[in-house]
């Protein structure tokens with residue numbers, strides 16, 4: 001089982017974001033993958049036009065699984081993307097409730113959670129999302145990857161740490177008590193990071209649209225403007241789940257189109 005994990009495409013109608021996403025997807029479409037996961041901030045402003053763009057660019061022969069981030073807007077996301085792409089557990093919500101979805105892909109399950117709080121940049125798993133996840137994990141008949149946009153840990157980056165997932169303790173306890181969880185996958189930081197959460201791997205995909213500079217490698221004052229690196233190439237994580245249940249993750253940058 002091999003799948004690609006990308007994040008933070010931030011489609012905004014502009015050429016730059018579109019070409020970076022296209023560069024990644026063109027590369028991935030040539031690979032024997034089982035799925036592609038995009039862990040949020042699909043759109044930059046959350047307009048329907050941006051989701052139309054996402055729908056036409058985030059296309060592959062394998063399931064492309066999406067979840068929302070803080071830049072996404074539930075109503076427009078639902079209207080254009082239908083809650084989510086492929087899979088058998090497509091989000092059924094119609095209103096402003098969290099967009100949670102579950103997908104069986106081969107011998108694994110993806111439980112994708114909406115960690116966004118409408119109108120805010122930090123995140124939270126709402127009680128209904130935690131209850132939903134608890135039910136999914138309890139009934140899982142195969143290994144589970146849990147996806148969400150906001151990392152549930154501090155990254156020791158003062159700016160990023162102000163907009164991480166709030167109140168992660170109950171979530172962490174749930175992961176710890178769910179032996180079927182292989183790993184937790186997130187985005188939002190625009191930075192490839194490997195850590196642990198609830199005793200399982202926590203893996204953050206690099207950003208497609210930009211990379212966040214490390215605080216100790218940021219020239220001058222640490223401001224949002226200074227911390228965004230738009231020249232770093234778009235990155236991808238490849239998660240390889242072996243037959244013995246062991247996970248190995250490879251981080252790569254997408255090559256320039258020929």
Ligand SMILES: [Fe+2]
Nearest residue numbers: 008041188190
């Ligand atoms: Fe983002």
Ligand SMILES: [Fe+2]
Nearest residue numbers: 041069070188
């Ligand atoms: Fe984000």
